[in-house]
Amino acid sequence: MTFAIPRPVLIAALAGLAAVAAMTSLLFGAVDLSLARLIAAATGDGDRVASIILFDLRLPRALLALAVGAMLGLAGAALQGYLRNPLAEPSVLGTSNAAALGAVAALYFGLAQIHPAVLPLLAIGCALVSLGILFLLAGNAESPLTLILAGLALATLAGAGISLALNLSPNPFAAMEIMTWLLGSLENRSFAHLWIALPCIAVGMAMLLWNSRALDALTLGEDAAQALGTDLRRTRFRLLIGTAIGVGGAVAVSGAIGFVGLIVPHLIRPLTDRSPSAILLPSALGGAALLTFADLGVRLIPTTSELNLGVVTAFLGVPVFLLYLMRERRLW
Amino acid sequence: MVKITIEQLDVTLGHRRVLDKIDTAFASGTLTGIIGPNGAGKSTLARAMLALVPASGTVRIDGEDVAAMPRGQLARRIAYVPQGQTLHWPLSVERLVGLGRLPHLAPMSRIGDADTAAIERAMARADVLHLRHRVATELSGGERARALFARALAVEAPTLLVDEPLASLDPGHQIDAMVLLRAEAADGALVIAVLHDLTLAARYCDRLLLIDQGRVIADGTAAAVLTAERLRAVYGIDAHVETGGDWPTITTLGRASG
Numbered sequence: 093m094t095f096a097i098p099r100p101v102l103i104a105a106l107a108g109l110a111a112v113a114a115m116t117s118l119l120f121g122a123v124d125l126s127l128a129r130l131i132a133a134a135t136g137d138g139d140r141v142a143s144i145i146l147f148d149l150r151l152p153r154a155l156l157a158l159a160v161g162a163m164l165g166l167a168g169a170a171l172q173g174y175l176r177n178p179l180a181e182p183s184v185l186g187t188s189n190a191a192a193l194g195a196v197a198a199l200y201f202g203l204a205q206i207h208p209a210v211l212p213l214l215a216i217g218c219a220l221v222s223l224g225i226l227f228l229l230a231g232n233a234e235s236p237l238t239l240i241l242a243g244l245a246l247a248t249l250a251g252a253g254i255s256l257a258l259n260l261s262p263n264p265f266a267a268m269e270i271m272t273w274l275l276g277s278l279e280n281r282s283f284a285h286l287w288i289a290l291p292c293i294a295v296g297m298a299m300l301l302w303n304s305r306a307l308d309a310l311t312l313g314e315d316a317a318q319a320l321g322t323d324l325r326r327t328r329f330r331l332l333i334g335t336a337i338g339v340g341g342a343v344a345v346s347g348a349i350g351f352v353g354l355i356v357p358h359l360i361r362p363l364t365d366r367s368p369s370a371i372l373l374p375s376a377l378g379g380a381a382l383l384t385f386a387d388l389g390v391r392l393i394p395t396t397s398e399l400n401l402g403v404v405t406a407f408l409g410v411p412v413f414l415l416y417l418m419r420e421r422r423l424w
Numbered sequence: 425m426v427k428i429t430i431e432q433l434d435v436t437l438g439h440r441r442v443l444d445k446i447d448t449a450f451a452s453g454t455l456t457g458i459i460g461p462n463g464a465g466k467s468t469l470a471r472a473m474l475a476l477v478p479a480s481g482t483v484r485i486d487g488e489d490v491a492a493m494p495r496g497q498l499a500r501r502i503a504y505v506p507q508g509q510t511l512h513w514p515l516s517v518e519r520l521v522g523l524g525r526l527p528h529l530a531p532m533s534r535i536g537d538a539d540t541a542a543i544e545r546a547m548a549r550a551d552v553l554h555l556r557h558r559v560a561t562e563l564s565g566g567e568r569a570r571a572l573f574a575r576a577l578a579v580e581a582p583t584l585l586v587d588e589p590l591a592s593l594d595p596g597h598q599i600d601a602m603v604l605l606r607a608e609a610a611d612g613a614l615v616i617a618v619l620h621d622l623t624l625a626a627r628y629c630d631r632l633l634l635i636d637q638g639r640v641i642a643d644g645t646a647a648a649v650l651t652a653e654r655l656r657a658v659y660g661i662d663a664h665v666e667t668g669g670d671w672p673t674i675t676t677l678g679r680a681s682g
Contacts, residue, residue: 176512309526311513312575315506319474320579321499321527365519 096365106360106377110158113384117154118146121391152283157384159286160278160342161352163293165379166372167335168353169360170300173307173368174331175236178416181353182339185226185239185332186246187219188350191343192274193250194218199270200257212288212344219340222246223332235314239328276349276402278387285345296338297376299330304369311368349402351409352379358412382408426452426486426501426582426614428473433481435468435638442468443479444638450616452582455609457619457629459649461659465638466618467507470587473616474504485583499527503579507587507618509572511561517571518556521546524578543578550574550604566597573604583614590621602628626650626671634658646672656680 097105119130125142132138133146164182171180182188194215198204204211229242254274261267306327309317318324343349356379357371364370383401386408390399428450435443442465450456458466472479475491475498483490490498503524511520524546525539535543547553550570555563560571569589576584586605590598598621606628609615619625625632626646634642634649636658642649650672655663662677 173513305526305529308523311511311515311520312523313506313510313512315471315474315476316504316509318476318495319499319502319504319506320523321496323495365516366513367515367519368513 096370097363099364099370102363102374103377106374106381110162110377110381110384113381113388114154114158117157117384117388118150120388121145121150148282149280152286153278153281153387154384156278156281156286156289156345157387158380159290159293160346160349161383162376162380163296163338163342164349164352164383165356166297166300166376167339168379169357169368169371169375170303170307170331171335171353172357173371174303174310174327175240176310177236177240178358179354180240181351182335183247183350183353185243185335186222186250187243187336187339188343188348189247189250189254190222191215191219191340192348193253195273195344195347196254196257196270199273200261200266208284209288212285212341215344216292216337216340218250219336219343222250223336226332272400273347274402275400276347276405277390277398277400278346279398281345289341289345292337292341292344296334296336296341299334300338301372302334303327303331304372307368307372347400347402349383349405351405351412352383355405355409355412356382358416428583428614429482429484429487430473431482431484433469433472433479433483435465435472435477435479437468437477442638443472446481446635446638446640448633448640448643450583450614452614453609453612454630455605455615455617455628456631456633457617457625458633458635459619459622459625460635460641464635464658466635467587468638469635470504470585470616470618471506473585474498474502496527499581500579501581502583502585503576503581505572505576505586505589508591511568511572514559514561516556517552517558517560517563517574518543518547520560520571521552521556521574521578524575524580527579542580546574546578546580549577549607565592566594566600569593569597569601570604573601577608582612583616584608585616587618588620589617590619590624598624622650622655622674626674650674 119127123145125145129138129142130146133142168181171182171184172178194217195211198211198214203214226242226246229245230239258267258270261270306317306322309320309322314324357375360371360374360378364374386404387401389404390401393399430446430448433443433446434441446469458469460466468477471477473483473490485501521543522535525535525542528539547556550573552571552574555567555571560568563571573589576586589601593601602624605615605617629646631644632646632649633640634654641658642654647667650665652663652665655661660680662680664675664677666673
C-alpha cells in the first residue's frame, strides 16, 4: 500500500515551510534585531542600520537560499527520475564540478577581482562547456549508464582540475579562498548575485518541470516510454540543458553545495505516489526550505568562524543515507 | 478496422542483419503469434513496428508510415508491452495503469474523467481492480503481469503488441494471459504477441508467423505452420505434433540428432 499525501496539501505545506524558513532567516543573524525594528525597516520607517541589514544582507541571502535550494532539489528529483537511479544528483552529470572548476579558475587567475560577475559567468560557462562534452561523450545512446559514465568522467576531470589549482595555488590565502568557495556559502551575497543566478535558475527549473510526463513514462524503461509517445532525445536535451543552466547558475553564486539534490527527493518521495512527476515541484519547495534552514543553521551554530553551507548539508546527508540503507535492508 | 503492412523490412544491428526483407501484414480482429527460436528477430520485428530501431523498408499503419508519424500519434494507435517489462519506481497499480493514458493527455493537462474511466475499464479487464492500491513492484509475477497488461489496455489503442507476455508465469497464469489476448482480438483489436510456448500459441492464436534468422519461414494457421519437419529445421528439436484435435499439440522429444 502507498500512503500519499494529497498533492495540493503537500505543495501548500512545503510552500508554507519554505516561507517560514525565509521569514526566520530574515529574523536571525549576527546582529540581534528585534521584530519591531525589522518590521519598521520593511515598511520604510526603520532606522538606517536595520534597513541595510534587512535589504542588503538578509533579504538577498534568504532569497538566494530559496532559489538555489529549489534548483538543487528539483535537479536532483528530475535526474533521479531520468536516470532511474535514487542516488543521482546534479554532480552525477559533472555539471556541479564543472561550474566549480570555472569559479576556481576565476579565483586562481585573479579574474574574480576584475568584476563581481566574472566568477559566476565563468562558472556558468564551464557548466555549459561540460554539457557539450557530455553530449559528445554519451553520443546518441539512450541508456542512463552511458550518461552516468560520461558524467563521472567529466566530474573526475573537473575535480582533478580543482585539485591542481589547489596544489599549485600561489599562496595559502588563495588556496583558502578557493577552499572556502568549494564548501559553499551564501555569506555576503547581494542582489547582484541574485540577479545573476535567478534567470538561470528560472530557465533551468522551467526546462526540468517540462519533462514531468516523460519522466513518468520512463518508469517503464526507454522502449515503453517511447511507445507511450515520449521523444527521448528532446527529453534528454531539455533535462541536460536545464540542469546545466540552472545548477550552473546556482553553483556560480553559492559555491558547491552537495547533497541537497540527493536527500530532498528521498525525503519527499514517501509522501507522494512515488511517480517521478509527483516529486518534482515538492522537491523544489523542499530544497528551498532545507537550504534556507541550513543557511540559518550556519549563522546560529556557535563556531569561531561561520560554518560553510556545504559542510552542514553534507552532515544532513548522512542520516538520510543511513535511513535509505536501513529501508533497503528492511530494518525499518 | 486497422491494418499494419510491413514491406521489405531490413534491420541491421552492429554488423548483424537481424531482419531480412520481411513482408507481411496484420489485420484487426486477429491474434497473431510471432514465434521462432532465440535470436530469430521476433522482438526486433516488434520494436521495428514501433520505429524503435533504425530500419529500412516500411511499416505502415492504415497506410501511414510509422517512421514518419509523430510519437504521440503512434502511441495512441499501438499499445506495447516490451519484453521483460521493468518498473523502476514502486508505483501503485492504479498509478501504473494510469501511465497508459499519457498518449492522450494534452500538454500540462491532468487526468480527466474519460481517462479515469479508461483506467477503470483496463483494470477491470485485466482483473486488477482489487490490487489498485498495492505497490506494483511488490506483486507476484502473475499479478504484476496483469497490472502491466492493464497499463497497455488503458491506452485503448486499436492495436496491442506484447513481447513475451508469458515469461515467468506459471501455467495457470499463462492461460489467463492468452485468454485476455484472445478476448481483445475477439473484441476487434489487432493483437500481436511474441511467444515461445508453441502449444499455447497453437491453442489461442488465429495465425502464427514463424521467424528464423530474420526471415519469415512460415505464415498461416497453427496446423499449417507447426510441422515436425519445420520444428526440426528451425528449433533443432525432434517433436511429435498431434494434429487430431482442434489445435495441434506439440510434445518435444529432444534435441534433433544429426
